[in-house]
Amino acid sequence: MARWFRLFEKKRGNRRTGSEKIAGMWEGVFFGALFLLGCFGFWLTISLFVLPEWWVNRDFRPVPARILETRVGSTVRDGQTLYRPEVCIEYKVAGKIYRLWTYDIHTVQGNGYSVDKDRVSRTLERFHAEEIITCWYDPRNPEIAVIDRGFWWWAWLVLLIPLSFVILGAGGVSYHLWRWGKSAERLAVQGRPLSLSFSADPDAAMYPFVPEIPSRMGQPGTHLPYRLPVLGAPYRAIYAWLAAALCWNIAVLGFALGTYYAGRFDWSFTLFLLPCLVIGLTLLGAFFRQWMAASAVGETIVEISDFPLLCGHRYRVYLKQTGWLRINWLEMLLVCEEEATFQHGTNTRRECRRIWQKTLWRHERFEILRSVPFETETDIEIPHGMMHSFRSPHNEVRWRLYVRGNAQDWPNFERVFPLVVLPGPDRDRKPDLRPGREVVPAQTSGNEQVEERVTPGQTSDARS
Amino acid sequence: MRTPSGKVENPFSARFVRPGAIPYIFPPGCSLESVYEVFLGNQRLGAVIGPHGAGKSAFITALTDWMETNKQPCLRLELHDGQRTLDQTTWQQLEALHDTVVTVDGYEQLSAWSRYQLRRVCRKKHLGLIVTAHSDIEIPLLYAPEPNEDLAWQIVQYLLARGDALITREDVQVSFSRHQGNLREMLFDLYDLYEVRRTLQSDQSVLDAHPQH
Amino acid sequence: MTEPRILIHFEGKKTVYEPGEVLAGQVRIEPAPLQDIKAIELSILWYTDGKGDQDLHVRYFRRWSQDGDLPLELGEPLRFQTVLPQTPLSYDGLIIRIRWCVRVRIFRSRGRELVEEVPFRLGRVAPARVKLQ
Numbered sequence: 001m002a003r004w005f006r007l008f009e010k011k012r013g014n015r016r017t018g019s020e021k022i023a024g025m026w027e028g029v030f031f032g033a034l035f036l037l038g039c040f041g042f043w044l045t046i047s048l049f050v051l052p053e054w055w056v057n058r059d060f061r062p063v064p065a066r067i068l069e070t071r072v073g074s075t076v077r078d079g080q081t082l083y084r085p086e087v088c089i090e091y092k093v094a095g096k097i098y099r100l101w102t103y104d105i106h107t108v109q110g111n112g113y114s115v116d117k118d119r120v121s122r123t124l125e126r127f128h129a130e131e132i133i134t135c136w137y138d139p140r141n142p143e144i145a146v147i148d149r150g151f152w153w154w155a156w157l158v159l160l161i162p163l164s165f166v167i168l169g170a171g172g173v174s175y176h177l178w179r180w181g182k183s184a185e186r187l188a189v190q191g192r193p194l195s196l197s198f199s200a201d202p203d204a205a206m207y208p209f210v211p212e213i214p215s216r217m218g219q220p221g222t223h224l225p226y227r228l229p230v231l232g233a234p235y236r237a238i239y240a241w242l243a244a245a246l247c248w249n250i251a252v253l254g255f256a257l258g259t260y261y262a263g264r265f266d267w268s269f270t271l272f273l274l275p276c277l278v279i280g281l282t283l284l285g286a287f288f289r290q291w292m293a294a295s296a297v298g299e300t301i302v303e304i305s306d307f308p309l310l311c312g313h314r315y316r317v318y319l320k321q322t323g324w325l326r327i328n329w330l331e332m333l334l335v336c337e338e339e340a341t342f343q344h345g346t347n348t349r350r351e352c353r354r355i356w357q358k359t360l361w362r363h364e365r366f367e368i369l370r371s372v373p374f375e376t377e378t379d380i381e382i383p384h385g386m387m388h389s390f391r392s393p394h395n396e397v398r399w400r401l402y403v404r405g406n407a408q409d410w411p412n413f414e415r416v417f418p419l420v421v422l423p424g425p426d427r428d429r430k431p432d433l434r435p436g437r438e439v440v441p442a443q444t445s446g447n448e449q450v451e452e453r454v455t456p457g458q459t460s461d462a463r464s
Numbered sequence: 465m466r467t468p469s470g471k472v473e474n475p476f477s478a479r480f481v482r483p484g485a486i487p488y489i490f491p492p493g494c495s496l497e498s499v500y501e502v503f504l505g506n507q508r509l510g511a512v513i514g515p516h517g518a519g520k521s522a523f524i525t526a527l528t529d530w531m532e533t534n535k536q537p538c539l540r541l542e543l544h545d546g547q548r549t550l551d552q553t554t555w556q557q558l559e560a561l562h563d564t565v566v567t568v569d570g571y572e573q574l575s576a577w578s579r580y581q582l583r584r585v586c587r588k589k590h591l592g593l594i595v596t597a598h599s600d601i602e603i604p605l606l607y608a609p610e611p612n613e614d615l616a617w618q619i620v621q622y623l624l625a626r627g628d629a630l631i632t633r634e635d636v637q638v639s640f641s642r643h644q645g646n647l648r649e650m651l652f653d654l655y656d657l658y659e660v661r662r663t664l665q666s667d668q669s670v671l672d673a674h675p676q677h
Numbered sequence: 678m679t680e681p682r683i684l685i686h687f688e689g690k691k692t693v694y695e696p697g698e699v700l701a702g703q704v705r706i707e708p709a710p711l712q713d714i715k716a717i718e719l720s721i722l723w724y725t726d727g728k729g730d731q732d733l734h735v736r737y738f739r740r741w742s743q744d745g746d747l748p749l750e751l752g753e754p755l756r757f758q759t760v761l762p763q764t765p766l767s768y769d770g771l772i773i774r775i776r777w778c779v780r781v782r783i784f785r786s787r788g789r790e791l792v793e794e795v796p797f798r799l800g801r802v803a804p805a806r807v808k809l810q
Contacts, residue, residue, distance in 0.1 A: 209764055338805070355806075
């Protein structure tokens with residue numbers, strides 16, 4: 001049945017409809033809009049608050065001025081009366097006398113209003129008629145002068161709001177630009193990678209219902225032929241903490257500022273604000289910790305001598321762990337797990353059971369330096385008679401390599417590397433049917449021998 | 465798979481315990497007919513309320529099967545994984561219905577707007593509506609399953625008829641208590657226990673057959 | 678009237694097969710005559726069992742009927758033959774099982790349909806026993 005093209009996608013149960021490309025595009029547009037909004041807000045805050053103050057403090061020159069009069073200036077905006085201090089001064093620059101109502105640079109620009117009339121009145125109490133004070137004038141335009149300089153501290157806090165939009169937007173756009181043009185196979189470890197038999201039809205595939213080779217297997221290793229892709233990434237956790245910290249702190253800041261300018265900032269509000277600040281700082285701390293942990297732990301690279309693997313065969317595995325750490329312990333495990341998914345009513349119940357595990361090696365108490373990564377090699381063997389990799393819509397048997405460690409001052413870390421294991425040729429040494437491996441029976445007298453020919457560019461696996 | 469004796473390998477497998485696989489067991493004085501009478505009395509509206517694993521999905525499946533057997537057309541909707549709205553096809557289907565009872569398993573997952581729209585469509589088209597939820601909602605209560613140990617044991621006995629008597633009443637009591645009345649989790653727990661005992665029994669049989677080993 | 682029985686025989690009386698091996702056999706329905714049988718379906722399939730939702734895949738399917746492509750010749754055994762795939766192998770796991778079987782279904786003009794299933798093993802994967810080293 002023909003279906004009109006959606007520009008948005010819908011989730012229906014466990015199925016998604018629509019185009020991933022269009023979805024990615026809209027996501028990119030969203031982050032782009034966030035970025036532009038942040039840039040605009042940043043520019044606005046800088047130009048309205050920060051730059052004028054900086055300009056006054058840097059370029060304006062002092063000159064004595066006489067106070068003629070003071071008053072509470074007022075205006076009505078959105079039905080609310082706002083107030084600001086206004087002082088009429090008289091000063092002389094280059095022989096010319098200037099007279100104007102002013103206070104600070106915001107007053108000169110037509111702003112500087114607040115709801116707090118009492119605070120404005122208290123401000124004006126410092127100034128008396130006929131008093132001589134210092135004012136600062138703009139040398140390029142002496143008609144502009146102020147009697148109060150300094151910086152509004154909260155203007156710098158307000159800057160954080162558009163800055164967070166810029167960071168989130170830039171991060172999102174960069175991520176999508178990095179993703180753009182890459183097929184699903186190159187992006188997702190458990191996405192739609194290369195097929196073992198180049199056929200999506202299970203009846204035509206050579207190894208039906210075996211999860212296919214992860215697409216990143218196309219990346220060759222530097223030490224051994226194949227580099228294993230890593231599942232997941234620590235960056236998601238980092239982005240998540242960053243987003244949570246920014247959202248929370250911005251909300252609290254906005255609420256605090258709004259309350260302050262509404263004139264309702266008192267001790268009871270402070271009591272409410274304190275725990276919010278603690279939560280905000282905790283979230284920021286969590287983000288920094290995740291980020292520093294990811295930086296400190298570094299990249300984990302695992303390479304293997306052959307892929308996919310066969311039951312009953314032995315392979316060489318190489319590990320390289322970068323970072324800057326004092327390791328308490330580091331280990332590598334070969335694991336076989338079952339995962340069963342059951343949809344019962346409104347819940348999806350997923351259960352995972354580890355059925356086989358072998359610790360390949362474990363090293364304790366050593367250092368990894370930035371210039372000297374930790375490297376090691378070992379042999380692994382998939383025992384004969386074990387179940388091969390299997391995946392159907394609700395059930396899976398999977399093989400994985402886990403690299404786990406604990407470093408001083410850092411939380412435990414774990415990297416997971418998926419493997420694809422095929423049923424091995426049996427003990428009668430029946431043909432190895434993996435793609436690219438042609439078996440040519442040799443002409444011998446007496447005992448039958450089998451000679452394995454490997455397609456150029458691949459290596460033969462180590463035999464046990 | 466059935467063993468040579470005709471029994472299944474594990475009677476607690478998913479296909480034997482999913483909603484509809486086990487005949488619904490009512491407490492004394494309650495039946496599908498009596499519940500249907502309440503439904504008619506509520507202007508063909510009803511909510512099945514209960515905690516996780518209480519048997520809401522099983523009940524709604526049993527009631528729907530019974531209504532269809534008694535020539536009452538039904539439309540079954542099952543929501544999953546935080547599904548917040550119904551798709552376009554379902555809305556069109558609802559608009560085309562007459563004299564049908566719509567059952568929604570997972571009603572509370574719908575957004576407030578979708579729930580309002582669904583009730584509006586059902587009112588407009590004179591459709592009956594039965595939903596499941598974990599807590600009170602705007603639809604009148606139809607039935608509230610309250611599993612207890614006796615019910616749990618009855619269910620287990622029904623399942624064990626397909627297999628071996630490897631689970632005792634005490635096992636059921638312990639598991640039911642551990643899972644705080646969640647029948648679904650209890651049955652999955654008993655799957656593992658049955659599997660262990662079946663394996664031990666099988667290993668013992670091999671040892672008995674070959675005592676020299 | 679006696680209920681028909683479905684008899685499924687494997688050639689060589691094997692119960693364990695290797696990947697790539699030919700699975701052949703025949704199905705007989707007794708007792709003859711079989712006038713009220715409309716169609717017979719034979720499937721060679723695997724399915725999962727355990728704690729997850731059941732997955733199933735039919736590897737080989739044949740249907741014999743009076744009005745279909747394959748005529749139903751009453752009294753003659755129905756033969757089947759297929760090459761078994763490399764995967765998935767039969768498996769006894771902790772929470773997942775994979776089972777292969779030959780399933781025959783009889784559709785009748787009167788009475789309920791009949792189903793018979795005979796399992797076989799593909800491969801020699803050992804039953805899972807938790808081993809954590």
